[in-house]
């Protein structure tokens with residue numbers, strides 16, 4: 001079931017208090033229109049009733065998409081700093097809903113689902129887009145890392161992220177996106193071969209894959225966010 005709650009939000013432009021339906025949960029199998037809205041980058045965006053300036057709520061919802069084998073805890077960018085905490089939250093929530101702590105029928109559904117946590121709209125959009133295009137998000141992240149190694153001037157760091165924007169035929173379109181404003185800085189077009197090459201030589205990437213999949217936050221961002229799970233566990 002998709003769930004919405006009516007909330008009051010102040011317009012960032014004129015401060016007028018608007019009422020909107022904030023999403024708590026998306027069931028994309030029953031509401032594929034919501035999946036389309038996320039990919040079209042219009043979900044949870046409303047025009048202000050007073051000044052017509054449009055604004056968007058940060059994501060804060062569960063996303064279920066059995067057709068595409070995906071379950072996501074979609075959070076806002078401000079939660080990125082505490083990504084390890086939110087990874088644990090996502091895993092616990094998934095376990096109760098579709099994992100080892102769920103009812104047998106739900107566990108059966110859970111077998112086809114990948115559990116993920118994302119921060120910000122570009123990240124959740126990318127996860128859904130990748131699955132609808134038949135792409136493996138782990139391979140996609142490794143492809144990005146490979147690309148970064150070849151681009152010494154790449155602006156990777158806190159505050160900017162590399163996202164798949166479109167996959168058309170043999171070409172992928174990626175963009176450097178500002179994390180906070182979601183503004184696109186520049187576009188990179190690469191051949192799909194870059195992805196296939198990693199998929200075919202996956203074993204060479206075993207070490208990186210282990211890092212990317214040590215929790216539901218499967219994103220190269222985690223490699224640039226300071227000590228990861230292993231280091232934080234060693235310090236305990």
Ligand SMILES: [Zn+2]
Nearest residue numbers: 011014048051
């Ligand atoms: Zn306004």
